[in-house]
Amino acid sequence: MKTLTLNSKKQRLNIAIAVALSASTLISLPASANEKVRWKVQAVFGTHLPALGDPIKYVSEQIKEASNGNIQFKIYEPGKLVPPFGITEAVKNKQLNAGYTWLGYDQGKIPAAALFAAVPFGMEPWAYASWWYDGEGKKLAEKLYEKHNIHPVLCSVIGPETAGWFKKELKSLKDIEGLKIRFAGLGGKVMQKAGASVTVLPGGEIFPALEKGAIDASEFSMPAIDQMMGFDKIAKNNYFPGWHQTFTASHLVVNTDTWNSLTDGQRAMIDMACTAGTFRALTRGEALQGSVINGFEAKNVTARQLPDDVLDQLKSLTDEVMSEISAKDADFKEIYQSQQAFAEEYKVWKSRAYLPNKY
Amino acid sequence: MKTLTLNSKKQRLNIAIAVALSASTLISLPASANEKVRWKVQAVFGTHLPALGDPIKYVSEQIKEASNGNIQFKIYEPGKLVPPFGITEAVKNKQLNAGYTWLGYDQGKIPAAALFAAVPFGMEPWAYASWWYDGEGKKLAEKLYEKHNIHPVLCSVIGPETAGWFKKELKSLKDIEGLKIRFAGLGGKVMQKAGASVTVLPGGEIFPALEKGAIDASEFSMPAIDQMMGFDKIAKNNYFPGWHQTFTASHLVVNTDTWNSLTDGQRAMIDMACTAGTFRALTRGEALQGSVINGFEAKNVTARQLPDDVLDQLKSLTDEVMSEISAKDADFKEIYQSQQAFAEEYKVWKSRAYLPNKY
Numbered sequence: 001m002k003t004l005t006l007n008s009k010k011q012r013l014n015i016a017i018a019v020a021l022s023a024s025t026l027i028s029l030p031a032s033a034n035e036k037v038r039w040k041v042q043a044v045f046g047t048h049l050p051a052l053g054d055p056i057k058y059v060s061e062q063i064k065e066a067s068n069g070n071i072q073f074k075i076y077e078p079g080k081l082v083p084p085f086g087i088t089e090a091v092k093n094k095q096l097n098a099g100y101t102w103l104g105y106d107q108g109k110i111p112a113a114a115l116f117a118a119v120p121f122g123m124e125p126w127a128y129a130s131w132w133y134d135g136e137g138k139k140l141a142e143k144l145y146e147k148h149n150i151h152p153v154l155c156s157v158i159g160p161e162t163a164g165w166f167k168k169e170l171k172s173l174k175d176i177e178g179l180k181i182r183f184a185g186l187g188g189k190v191m192q193k194a195g196a197s198v199t200v201l202p203g204g205e206i207f208p209a210l211e212k213g214a215i216d217a218s219e220f221s222m223p224a225i226d227q228m229m230g231f232d233k234i235a236k237n238n239y240f241p242g243w244h245q246t247f248t249a250s251h252l253v254v255n256t257d258t259w260n261s262l263t264d265g266q267r268a269m270i271d272m273a274c275t276a277g278t279f280r281a282l283t284r285g286e287a288l289q290g291s292v293i294n295g296f297e298a299k300n301v302t303a304r305q306l307p308d309d310v311l312d313q314l315k316s317l318t319d320e321v322m323s324e325i326s327a328k329d330a331d332f333k334e335i336y337q338s339q340q341a342f343a344e345e346y347k348v349w350k351s352r353a354y355l356p357n358k359y
Numbered sequence: 360m361k362t363l364t365l366n367s368k369k370q371r372l373n374i375a376i377a378v379a380l381s382a383s384t385l386i387s388l389p390a391s392a393n394e395k396v397r398w399k400v401q402a403v404f405g406t407h408l409p410a411l412g413d414p415i416k417y418v419s420e421q422i423k424e425a426s427n428g429n430i431q432f433k434i435y436e437p438g439k440l441v442p443p444f445g446i447t448e449a450v451k452n453k454q455l456n457a458g459y460t461w462l463g464y465d466q467g468k469i470p471a472a473a474l475f476a477a478v479p480f481g482m483e484p485w486a487y488a489s490w491w492y493d494g495e496g497k498k499l500a501e502k503l504y505e506k507h508n509i510h511p512v513l514c515s516v517i518g519p520e521t522a523g524w525f526k527k528e529l530k531s532l533k534d535i536e537g538l539k540i541r542f543a544g545l546g547g548k549v550m551q552k553a554g555a556s557v558t559v560l561p562g563g564e565i566f567p568a569l570e571k572g573a574i575d576a577s578e579f580s581m582p583a584i585d586q587m588m589g590f591d592k593i594a595k596n597n598y599f600p601g602w603h604q605t606f607t608a609s610h611l612v613v614n615t616d617t618w619n620s621l622t623d624g625q626r627a628m629i630d631m632a633c634t635a636g637t638f639r640a641l642t643r644g645e646a647l648q649g650s651v652i653n654g655f656e657a658k659n660v661t662a663r664q665l666p667d668d669v670l671d672q673l674k675s676l677t678d679e680v681m682s683e684i685s686a687k688d689a690d691f692k693e694i695y696q697s698q699q700a701f702a703e704e705y706k707v708w709k710s711r712a713y714l715p716n717k718y
Contacts, residue, residue: 062627062630062631065623065624065627066425066426066624066628066631067425067624068624121714124713126484126641126645127645129641129642130641130642130645130646131646133642133643133646134643135646159708159712159713160712160713160714162712240712241711241713241714241715242712242713242714243714243718246713265424265426268421268425271421272425272631272632272635273631273635275634275635275638275639276631276632276634276635278638279488279634279635279638279641280492280634282488282489283485283488283489283491283492283493284489284492284493286485286705286708286709287490287492287493287494287701287705288493289707289708289712290704290705290706290708293707293711294704294707315718342646345649345653346645346646346649347649348648348649348652348653349518349645349648349649349652350645350716351716352599352600352652352664353519353521353581353599353601354483354518354519354600355480355600355601355602356600357709357710359480359602359670
């Protein structure tokens with residue numbers, strides 16, 4: 001048997017062309033689509049937390065499957081690569097290609113960022129998503145974060161948080177004065193105005209702080225998630241409605257250069273996966289809470305509604321906070337006005353089309 | 360120069376292996392993933408209709424882009440391949456690989472199908488989707504349609520329809536008696552019980568029927584869509600809330616053998632695209648209605664709410680209809696009970712967590 005040896009350059013080239021042609025016939029992919037995506041993605045929430053933390057897991061699993069392994073995210077639990085509140089900074093500086101975070105944690109450096117994360121007396125989660133995709137939301141977020149070399153992709157939205165877990169019952173706004181409380185985002189600023197002493201701790205540090213008595217009360221997320229954090233063991237009054245975060249949105253933040261280096265197909269895949277992930281987060285969040293609230297009695301937890309006058313007062317304080325930040329920050333003003341205009345028009349529809357709650 | 364000739368089988372095999380290895384290094388696809396998907400998809404709604412008809416266009420465009428052309432749907436406008444109400448039958452018989460349809464049109468042959476399409480006094484669209492993905496919905500739909508050799512994929516959900524367009528004002532339930540009206544799905548059965556003479560026409564035939572006076576009133580979809588159909592030119596009273604279809608879901612129906620012939624990656628891609636498409640349909644539908652209602656005055660159209668007592672009576676008639684069908688059809692009973700149990704638990708959450716409408 002003759003051994004095949006390819007000595008001349010031309011022969012090697014012929015084979016190379018044959019290989020290339022065969023490959024292109026087999027798969028019909030543009031060459032650039034073959035470049036694999038391998039990102040380390042730092043998550044801000046534990047991926048065991050349903051609806052809040054697990055969407056990025058769903059997204060990465062679906063992308064890997066649907067792209068036949070072409071795109072793979074390796075997800076890191078909170079704090080593994082960079083601290084929870086340092087994710088966007090690390091992505092901006094290309095220390096990370098991408099992160100999954102809550103933009104409200106950026107409000108110290110970028111006040112307007114909070115509006116994309118959660119808004120007191122804001123829209124319902126589906127209305128926020130509608131503003132994002134079909135109104136001006138996505139465009140405004142991309143514009144805001146372009147300055148920071150980041151491309152944000154909406155990758156989760158869930159319903160209201162509870163208004164918090166309190167050791168003592170709240171009977172009037174006076175009961176908030178002097179209260180040591182963990183309260184994030186714009187809602188935290190409203191609580192500050194109401195006289196509370198507000199801290200913002202990452203999720204993992206809340207339970208120890210409650211246990212030690214370093215804080216008297218805390219909000220974090222929805223009942224099913226808060227219960228996993230153990231808040232119900234210490235603070236027995238769980239308040240509603242979730243006035244301070246009527247929606248909670250999380251984003252995949254991608255370094256702009258990294259995003260631009262993708263093919264159109266890869267960008268479409270990530271957009272589609274995050275859109276699907278956002279919806280699945282919403283539906284999962286809505287599905288899980290009823291049974292948790294129904295189980296409160298057995299745990300000596302009481303679900304309570306904030307008194308009407310407290311809610312009205314919190315609304316007034318919210319209006320003050322939003323005006324003050326709008327006066328100082330043009331981005332905040334533009335984005336908040338866009339949300340309010342959208343919500344105003346939406347109200348015409350939602351108040352007419354949906355059945356009253358009694359049915 | 361020596362011409363390269365490969366004479367022995369072994370040599371040809373070596374080259375083949377080299378090609379295969381190079382290809383797999385380049386792209387990491389399992390061989391089966393190279394099989395292209397080319398489906399003709401018959402749509403039941405015109406793809407120009409926002410939120411109701413265009414989701415399948417979005418889905419097919421996104422899939423084509425994200426799969427680098429591996430999966431392509433060719434969408435056919437209503438009636439091009441098979442009549443609007445014959446889509447599932449054609450998919451069942453493999454006359455078509457797939458269709459995009461409203462399962463309520465199957466209720467004559469499969470009574471329980473209507474529950475996956477729209478339910479009078481049913482759930483909000485996000486709650487329906489939550490039941491579908493996170494409750495028993497998807498599983499029950501797959502079980503029901505398995506008998507018909509069809510795999511259904513949720514591919515759009517939108518908010519309530521209007522309660523219809525009427526030439527005359529409705530002051531009591533008596534005004535429905537004898538009314539010739541186009542009303543689809545389970546809501547149509549309720550209207551029949553209320554004494555109306557009900558027909559179900561495909562979308563494209565409604566306007567001519569209204570114009571000729573063959574019908575006095577009609578429902579079809581949301582205001583932005585109905586307006587494109589021209590109903591506002593003839594019937595000047597547009598009623599709310601959308602009691603008869605609190606959500607409207609559409610599905611990609613795929614022949615089971617066709618579905619099973621796909622790779623895991625292809626199935627993941629289609630699932631993901633339809634999940635994203637479902638959400639985008641919902642957000643688009645919610646975004647468009649406010650401005651249409653705000654424009655009614657200029658068109659001499661009046662948006663009206665059904666009187667409370669009429670709504671209560673329609674609720675009672677709905678309960679009767681649902682009981683009657685449940686008594687006759689075990690699938691219907693099982694699926695309706697599943698929806699009601701889910702909605703009951705969801706109510707605990709939605710009534711506590713969301714802000715009152717006044718804010």
